[in-house]
Amino acid sequence: MNEKQRLxxxxxxxxxxxxxxxxxxxxxxxxxPPSLKDAKKRGKEEVKYxxxxxxxxxxxxLGNGKKFLIRTYGCQMxxxxxxxxxxxxxxxxxxxxxxxxxxDVILLNTCAxxxxxxxxxxGEIGHLKALKRERPGLLIGVCGCMSQEESVVNRxxxxxxxxxxxxxxxxxxxxxxxxxxxxxxxxxxxxxxxKEGDVIENLPRERKGKIKAWVNIMFGCDKFCxxxxxxxxxxxxxxxxPEEIIHEVRQLAASGYKEITLLGQNVNAYGKDxxxxxxxxxxxxxxxxxxxxxRVRFTTSHPRDFDDYLIEVLAKGGNxxxxxxxxxxxxxxxxxxxxxxxxxxxxxxxxxxxxxxxxPTASLTTDIIVGFPNETDEQFEETLSMYxxxxxxxxxxxxYSPREGTPAAxxxxxxxxxxxxxxxxxxxxxxNEISAKKMMExxxxxxxxxxxxxxxxxxxxxxxxxxxxxxxxFRGPKSAIGEIVKVKITKAKTWSLxxxxxxxxxxxx
Numbered sequence: 001m002n003e004k005q006r007l008x009x010x011x012x013x014x015x016x017x018x019x020x021x022x023x024x025x026x027x028x029x030x031x032x033p034p035s036l037k038d039a040k041k042r043g044k045e046e047v048k049y050x051x052x053x054x055x056x057x058x059x060x061x062l063g064n065g066k067k068f069l070i071r072t073y074g075c076q077m078x079x080x081x082x083x084x085x086x087x088x089x090x091x092x093x094x095x096x097x098x099x100x101x102x103x104d105v106i107l108l109n110t111c112a113x114x115x116x117x118x119x120x121x122x123g124e125i126g127h128l129k130a131l132k133r134e135r136p137g138l139l140i141g142v143c144g145c146m147s148q149e150e151s152v153v154n155r156x157x158x159x160x161x162x163x164x165x166x167x168x169x170x171x172x173x174x175x176x177x178x179x180x181x182x183x184x185x186x187x188x189x190x191x192x193x194x195k196e197g198d199v200i201e202n203l204p205r206e207r208k209g210k211i212k213a214w215v216n217i218m219f220g221c222d223k224f225c226x227x228x229x230x231x232x233x234x235x236x237x238x239x240x241x242p243e244e245i246i247h248e249v250r251q252l253a254a255s256g257y258k259e260i261t262l263l264g265q266n267v268n269a270y271g272k273d274x275x276x277x278x279x280x281x282x283x284x285x286x287x288x289x290x291x292x293x294x295r296v297r298f299t300t301s302h303p304r305d306f307d308d309y310l311i312e313v314l315a316k317g318g319n320x321x322x323x324x325x326x327x328x329x330x331x332x333x334x335x336x337x338x339x340x341x342x343x344x345x346x347x348x349x350x351x352x353x354x355x356x357x358x359x360p361t362a363s364l365t366t367d368i369i370v371g372f373p374n375e376t377d378e379q380f381e382e383t384l385s386m387y388x389x390x391x392x393x394x395x396x397x398x399x400y401s402p403r404e405g406t407p408a409a410x411x412x413x414x415x416x417x418x419x420x421x422x423x424x425x426x427x428x429x430x431x432n433e434i435s436a437k438k439m440m441e442x443x444x445x446x447x448x449x450x451x452x453x454x455x456x457x458x459x460x461x462x463x464x465x466x467x468x469x470x471x472x473x474f475r476g477p478k479s480a481i482g483e484i485v486k487v488k489i490t491k492a493k494t495w496s497l498x499x500x501x502x503x504x505x506x507x508x509x
Contacts, residue, residue: 063094066104074111087204110146141165148233327367331386332379371420373411439492
């Protein structure tokens, strides 16, 4: 839709109820489903950089007297997108609320990685129907990765017509326009772009808390693993300029944040799309380690892009933490080939050896899928043997579920569900055993803990994480929240540690 086809929203306000019928015909769906075939043929499509995002004056005050609620599903990237949308809502005059009954706008920020996540979203859409019936003025929107799937949009249009807005991952910055259109139209507003996405700087954010912050350094993925929908929902790999990232990190450090996590769907592919310079994640980390912030992490990395220079920089330590999440997905070279991971077992183990030699204290965590099409018992045993050999600190484990539109979805899903479940149970047993063994090594040690708040189970107990992302519970003064303190570990559990405060909060320079 070009600008001539769109009604200028400044001509109509949300209060023009009697005009809705007249104007609704102008609000067409802007929906261009991502082409899986075209995506595989990606070239050097132009990526536009917008450095001066501003909310148009015509939308100022759009949310005065109104409340918003965003429910987030999925990864840290979705959480970060929620922070941006919350920032836009706030700039428009809305106020956040924690309850659906109190909200004037409800957004479901969705994940498309697993079938289970999708089912949860559709369940929530169904539950909201009754609330919409009670309060017709309530706006309900679905955004995020699921919105980039044609089948999802078609299902919502057909079965869930109480949804007012659907928009994708590439046009979050268009939220003010989408809200304005939704207020003025009785028709469902659908704005999903098939374009590979641009880089928009200066977006407002409402960050959760004042202790830890996420910083997007890149978007999209070009790896096209056969089971994964992300390259289609998030678009091609595109990196933010290093000066923008460094400026944001400096601002967060000056604001008192203690820990920063650099985010990307394939974070260590950062900079590979730059045409004017050679600059990668190692270069960026080497600059950020000089900034006065206590802890710096990054996620999620791909083994194929984990180069020697990045390892060299991480080995310098300081605020660069020695906890690395390195998804392997399978320990079988044959299965990895079917997954199109572009590395085999030997290459992965060589990378692990390099990391451990350069960073002896490194702790590794991973992702593993069991029951991929054609996975045999012998191939699954290879995954178990690799897990034992590497001794990962922990793992996110999943049963394979096909995602419509991916190459793997066309494969015969020939591993029976009972076999998948049995394999997952066997893998999780090993994961728990090794985690418990690693945790036992902490008993009697003094560790540094970034205190995040009260324990979920006991308000008299504080909880926080070590540099290796180990959860520690201990008793201490509330003044320790937001600080890094020393804790002596008194008891190790499978997934957490109990301790007692060794001294007052540390000053981290």
